[in-house]
Amino acid sequence: MRIEVRDLTKRYGPQLAVDNISFTVDTGEIVGFLGPNGAGKTTTMKIITNFIAPTFGDVFINGISIREQPNEIKRHIGYLPESNPLYNDMPVIDYLKFVGELLDINNLTGRIKDVIEKVGLYDEKHKKIGELSKGYKQRVGLAQAIIHDPEILILDEPTSGLDPNQIVEIRKLIRELGKEKTVILSTHILPEVEAITDRILIINKGKIVADGTSESLKTQATENESLIVEIEGGSPSEVLSKLNELATVGKVDITSREGNKFEVTSRPGLSSRKDIFTMCVNNNWFLTQLTPVERKLEDIFRQLTLN
Amino acid sequence: MKTIWIITKKELASYFDSLIAYVLIVLFLGFSGFFTWLYGTDIFLIGQVDLRPFFNVAYWTLFFFIPALAMRSVSEEKSSGTIELLLTKPVTDWQLILGKYLANLIVIFIALALTAPYVITLANIGNLDAGATLLGYTGLLFMSSAYIGIGIYASSITKNQIVAFLIALFIGLFFHIIFSVFANNMSGGVAEMFSYLDMSTHFNSISRGVLDTKDVIYFASLTFLGLFFSVLTLSKRNLN
Incomplete structure (x- = not known):
């Protein structure tokens, strides 16, 4: 019914x-x-x-x-x-x-x-x-x-x-x-x-x-793509600056210095996964992690009901 | 009609399962028996084979007994939330209230039926007027019906049973005493009006052995008004 x-x-x-x-x-x-x-x-x-x-x-x-x-x-x-x-x-x-x-x-x-x-x-x-x-x-x-x-x-x-x-x-x-x-x-x-x-x-x-x-x-609710990226083979500052140079990347946050782990937020509507991979290949770095961050229902709920 | 009876049955079962009915019936029989047979202007003192002393005592005992019986009718459903269960089933507000009313009336009927030994005893002592006795019981039932209406109304306006009991007693007090006091202290049309509103006027007229339409209309309208206002109170949940 x-x-x-x-x-x-x-x-x-x-x-x-x-x-x-x-x-x-x-x-x-x-x-x-x-x-x-x-x-x-x-x-x-x-x-x-x-x-x-x-x-x-x-x-x-x-x-x-x-x-x-x-x-x-x-x-x-x-x-x-x-x-x-x-x-x-x-x-x-x-x-x-x-x-x-x-x-x-x-x-x-x-x-x-x-x-x-x-x-x-x-x-x-x-x-x-x-x-x-x-x-x-x-x-x-x-x-x-x-x-x-x-x-x-x-x-x-x-x-x-x-x-x-x-x-x-x-x-x-x-x-x-x-x-x-x-x-x-x-x-x-x-x-x-x-x-x-x-x-x-x-x-x-x-x-x-x-x-x-x-x-x-x-x-x-996920407006911009968000990725956890872990790269080995380069120094953190070098990796960070190269990441920032990519056209599709909007913002890079360092989540852990030792393991070269970053949280990369792409520009609206774009995906930076491909660029990050190519960048690693060009610089002879190893990409050990590339994980999309999923928004939880809790976040969506809070976002919609807390105003 | 079937729905009303299903609710009445459930209500009666809960009265008897929870012992409320037994306790109240025993109290009613105890009080009215004591004052009818043992104390004060008891049945032996008047030297007539007449149940009038019992009817007068019952008139007062029922006045307290009925609010105590009816107080839980709607207020318990409201406080426990079960009213929501009932009214989301194919049950109308009127069916619910009428089912409750009928259950209360049946408990009173049982209580009154259990005083049958009084009648049998008196009939064995002398010549008991069967018609007057029957009308006396009818008067008590009519009066009970009116007070059940008031009791259910009081129960429908609050979630608290004690408050419901007190409100029913308060409203009842007007019909039981206060209007008659007003009638005695005033004159002319006003006195007549209060005298008509007074319950004892109608009760006495019936228990004296005269069944007048005027009295029947009085009790029927009191009952109806009580139930009508109960339904009105229930339907207030739909208003803004």
């Missing part, structure tokens, strides 16, 4: 939580929602899931507006809210039964069994939710989100507060679910977005500031 967010705006009193954003998520896509706290991620998710109404704009699920048929749309969405609220005094199986009845699922008993199996809650199914550890609670949260086999999954920080092992397990589960569903998930953990999602949306102060795959964001 396709999600289309069109000119969405949400105001809380004088505060603008979401400022006229539009984006589309296609069927089968896993989209990561990134942004600092208070950027509007949760608000956007609450609007898509029909918990709150937008001030302006609309969301279309497969072309159907959430303003027109909220109850029909709700049946196609599985939602794990931020902080994973649950009824602590209810046993896991009763809770899933309650949710399943609200969603009017056929063959509910069989479905509950499948879901419990899928999220790995078999041994805990008769325990009260309040007695479970955080990781298992998260599984219950996921179980209620997928019990009606929804085409769309909205997960608000699904791995927050879990230990590294649990994080890996939940990610694996989400990736598996994402094979057949449209998924939007929000997170603060940047490697997680790279690990799970197909596409990244970075949102800041209610606006979308970046949209693309992690690769495309990285190349977009």
